[in-house]
Amino acid sequence: MDHLKSEADVAARISEAKGPLVVRGGGTRLVGRPLSGDVIDMSGLSGVTLYEPGALTIVAKAGTPLTEIETTLAAENQRLAFEPYDLTGMLRTKGATTIGGIIATNASGPRRIQAGAARDFALGVRFVDGAGNIIKNGGRVMKNVTGYDLVKLMSGSWGALGVLTEVSLKVLPAVEATTTLVIAGLGPKQAVAAMSAALGSPFEVSGAAWVGGAIWLRVEGFAASVEYRAGALQDLLRSTGDITRDDTVDWSHVRDAxxxxxxxxxxxxxxxxxxxxxxxxxxxxxxxxxxxxxxxxxxxxxxxxxxxxxxxxxxxxxxxxxxxxxxxxxxxxxANVAVFQPETPGVAALSTALRSRFDPRGILNTGLLAP
Missing domain, CATH: 3.30.70.100 (Alpha-Beta Plaits)
Structure with a gap:
């Protein structure tokens, strides 16, 4: 396994490769078909390279642990709004979840319904394609006029189009207060109807889940606003069942299933x-x-x-x-099923064309996305 320290190291390793390469950051998201090949260990490309709290942007190398980014943001009362899910408990994996793995898998949590997905907060990326070319797309601002939106393309590509080396992200301020409304004793149909009513209201619900026969509705923001919106939601949903409020609900319970x-x-x-x-x-x-x-x-x-x-x-x-x-x-x-949903013929043709363009030798995470 190679321990790479720079983007140039990654490019050289890919250029020199004679067979399949397995891209790995923290090794916490072992999803897809079991892979064989030489491991490209991205953990050596770590660290926040730029943070501008006033501009709500952060730039980090792909192997940077999520915990380091969250600590850096918390010091300025900011956060990653897309709430990336953590698979270490589910998969019993060890290691540090990295920002490159999060963007490569578009890992997004409960707040996606309000704030958007990981790809919506990715401003720019640097990556190395399957031919060893270093590519940069996007930047540190939302406007992108460079042509193809490779930022969105790389978000959710699972390392099959290129190896991320650096990402630029938009961040948001942390919230002052959070509360959760809980309505127990609801079946799936009742739950979806109630959650749809809450999400369709003007009261800005940032999480709507059904857990163990109860729905959880999260409201976040300034304390006075949270108090008003939570009360309005209680009035809206009163006929659904008994509603309780809990300011201590841990939404990672939902986020990580x-x-x-x-x-x-x-x-x-x-x-x-x-x-x-x-x-x-x-x-x-x-x-x-x-x-x-x-x-x-x-x-x-x-x-x-x-x-x-x-x-x-x-x-x-x-x-x-x-x-x-x-x-x-x-x-x-x-190893014997289509781990990812089989694509329709049109989408499959497009995916094949993209992979042949960005990884002409087919060496990056070979077979991971195979039908």
């Missing part, structure tokens, strides 16, 4: 919120679920799922226009 961690097989399913109850109703007995994003994101947990179960789930999700990704499962399952 903590209730499902003990399941051997876990999927991350994305559909229209109105289709969430339909997906849950079609799952076999013994399945445990958690809904986020008002019902649009469903975490699905099972024990000892088969290849047929996986194929049936993805086929059902395809009819709804969504996608299901196998996040956790035995290597024997991950």
């Amino acid at each position: 903590v209730p499902l961690h003990d399941h051997s097989t876990i999927w991350r399913v994305s559909v229209k919120p109105s289709d969430g109850p339909t997906v849950i109703a079609a799952l076999p007995a013994g399945t445990e679920t958690l809904m986020d994003w008002g019902g649009g994101l469903i975490w699905v947990g099972m024990q000892d799922a088969s290849r047929d179960t996986h194929a049936q789930l993805q086929a059902h999700i395809a009819t709804l226009g969504g996608h299901a990704t196998l996040i956790k499962g035995p290597d024997t399952l991950r």
Whole structure:
């Protein structure tokens, strides 16, 4: 395994490669088919290279631990608004989650419904493509007139188009107060209806989840505003059931799908919120679920799922226009199924063309996204 210290090292290593390369930052997001090849260890490319609190921007090398960035931002009462999820508990992995891995996987948490995804906060990227070329796109401001929006393209590419070496991000101020409204005893349909009503209101809900038969609705901001909006939401949803308020709810419980961690097989399913109850109703007995994003994101947990179960789930999700990704499962399952939702023919052709353009030798995370 190579321990690289600079972008030039990464470019040289890729240029000289004779076979497949496995891109790894902190090693905490081991999703996709098990890979073979020489590991490119990005942990040596670490550190915040520029932070301008007044401009709400931060620039960091791809191997920078998330904790370092969060500590730097907290000192100026700022934060990453997209709330990236952490897979270390679910996958039982060790190591430090890195900012490069977060952007490469577009890891976004409950606040996505209000603030946007990780890719929406990525202002610029530097990366090395599969031919060893160093490429820069975007910058430290939101306006981007450089042509192709490679910032968005690299966000969620899972290292199959290039190896991120540096990212520029927009950050936001931290909030003064947070509270969560909890309504217990709701089934999936009732929950989605209530969450949709809350999200469609003018009261700026920043989290809407269904956990263990209860919905959680998060309200954040200035203390006076939070008090007013939480009260207005209580009035709006009074007929739904008994509503309690809790200022201590830990939203990482939802963000990281903590209730499902003990399941051997876990999927991350994305559909229209109105289709969430339909997906849950079609799952076999013994399945445990958690809904986020008002019902649009469903975490699905099972024990000892088969290849047929996986194929049936993805086929059902395809009819709804969504996608299901196998996040956790035995290597024997991950090696023999389409971990990521199979693409439609048109999208597959576009993906193939992009990979041939950015990684003509097909050496970066080879097979990770294979159908």
